[in-house]
Amino acid sequence: MYRKYIGIVTSLLKEATALEDVLLADGGEHADIASTAAFALAKREKKNPALIAKEIVETISPKAAEYGIEVSCKGPYINFVFGEQFVSDAVRAARSPDYGTLPEKTERVIIEHTSANPNGPLHVGHIRNTVIGDTLVRAFRKAGYPVDAQYYLNDMGRQIAIVAWGVKNLHYERTAGEKGDEFIVRHYVEANRIAKEKPEIEAEFDLMMEKIEAGDPETVKLFHDAVETCAEGIKETLASMNVTHDRFVRETTFLRDGSMEEVLGRVEALPNAQHEDKMMFLDLSEQGFGNRYVLRRSNGTSVYAARDLAFHLWKNARCDRSIDILGADHKLIGAQLQTTLSLIGERPPEIVTFEFVSLPEGSMSTRGGVFISADELIAETKKRAFDEVTIRRPELDEAERQKIANAVAVGAVRYDIVKVSAEKSTVFDWKEALDFERQSAPYVQYAHARACSILEKARSEGGFKENYTYSDSYEVALAKHLSRFPAVIEKVVTELRPHLLAVYVRDLADLFNSFYRFDPVLKAEGSVRDARLTLVDACRNTLSQALSVLGIEALESM
RNA sequence: GGGCUUGUGGCUUAGCCAGGAUAUAGCGUCGGGCUUCUAACCCGAAUGCCGGGGGUUCGAAUCCCUCCAGGCCCGCCA
Secondary structure, eight states: OHHHHHHHHHHHHHHHHOOSSOOEEOOTTTOSEEEOHHHHHHHHHTSOHHHHHHHHHHHHHHHHHHTTEEEEEETTEEEEEEOHHHHHHHHHHHTSTTTTOOOOOOOOEEEEOOOOOTTSOOBTTHHHHHHHHHHHHHHHHHTTOOEEEEEEEOOSSHHHHHHHHHHHHHOOOOOTTOOHHHHHHHHHHHHHHHHHHOGGGHHHHHHHHHHHHHTOHHHHHHHHHHHHHHHHHHHHHHHHTTOOOSEEEETHHHHHTSHHHHHHHHHHTSTTEEEETTEEEEEOGGGTOOSEEEEEOTTSOBOHHHHHHHHHHHHHTTOSEEEEEEEGGGHHHHHHHHHHHHHTTOOOOEEEEEOOEEBTTBOOBTTTTBOOBHHHHHHHHHHHHHHHHHHHOTTSOHHHHHHHHHHHHHHHHHHHHHTSOTTSOEEOOHHHHTOOSSSSHHHHHHHHHHHHHHHHHHHHTTOOOOOOOOOSHHHHHHHHHHTTHHHHHHHHHHHTOTHHHHHHHHHHHHHHHHHHHHSOSTTSOHHHHHHHHHHHHHHHHHHHHHHHHTTOOOOSOO
């Protein structure tokens, strides 16, 4: 609805001004949409912009009125206000069960996210990747794309060799109820500690890497089982955050099936390729890179970058759009990968990067055992949420309070991460993570629960008739915001910025709360009551749709 | 040293790529509101040389240059 009206305004302005770009701007409190076209024309025609604006308004007003759009000017600004028809249609559309779903597309999308090394639990840095990635997966699906969500599993790199060495030499017992990722990280931390004390064991890691490369059966099994154990734990963590991947793709796949050798052959044919004995690297200085992009080690074993090239060709064969979510520390290798794929005539992936999450005391380190695990964060948040529910709803039984607390906690964690734009580096803050007030998921979930509660009461009082007549300013403001939801979904997938949806849904809850405060719903009478209940239902549905794209449960009661 | 990125009230943050009307919101502070549809809420107040300087423009938080500060990267790790 909103997008349709923007289209109408654009074509009216184009006709009247003959401008290619009609310079639309946010109308703020003045209008639903505004144009600053008069400034541009003033320069060309050497006339007062306010005068030009006035002329334009006179020209397009009659036609705009046919759509119920009111056009006016304030100085040089041309303002458009959408009328009753727009508001009615907006609310009607927002009640559709699949509101916000965009037309089905055939373009296949692969989104690779999280892909943390299986050497330990996901920590609060990793899950920024997870939340951004999973929200994009959900947004693309909402936007009508077939999406495959993938986790690229490092099952043969140096970090994994260290884990495997630990498993082989430390003989730890897995404690009762210990998650696989927690069990594995103990080996990883200790193996690293030992290596620091006795650097000579580094040679043993190298030997294991040569053995896995060569396919030595015992080593293959050792690596495979360790990775599997850790990945099981990681999957549990992801599931607890409402995240599932369609596929876990193992790095060894591309070593064993020969595709890595194949792509390396193509890369070696490039003029940038250089050798030093067995070692091979690309000189990408002409492309603006200062360092060597190493693709073969001198001991003949392969590197991550080479397997990653093969993986991306594999993905390209299975999709039309390939999107990677990467932390800021991977920016350089991501750019080198894109450049190299372009050089061999292949489509590079689109890369979404996000800046670092650190702790107040500094960077996190799995190796050093310095991190706050995602499990720990979720558990703590659940505990806090449970206490809160118990205070607010003492009459509910424990199972019900637990259910609400879980949904609130997962929502709070996801929202806290997704609400910040990806290019900001952040410092993890317990106080903020555990805040359930405004600008949080519980705030939005609460608005949804209230809407449900009003509708439930209305049902028990005999229901209501659909009615789409609105004039009150709180009703109109809320209805107009509802109309923007599909455009927000569209923007999220074109700009690859999920935080826009977080901002949208928070504003929506704000507007609902103000409406709720000033406009009595159940106590209104006749058609006003019907129209307000209809609006509450539209709002309930839109909140629910938006929360679902954010991977947050829309609770009916809390 | 080079590259990327961020800098917006005490703290956190939107807006920046596609320049326009009094710069968005939260936390915190101060003052109000539960006999009224769930107070995880609402209303009001105070708080800003939009990091500094220069430039482009009728107009700059937004574009360009420069400096300063933080983060990340520059490995035959991933």
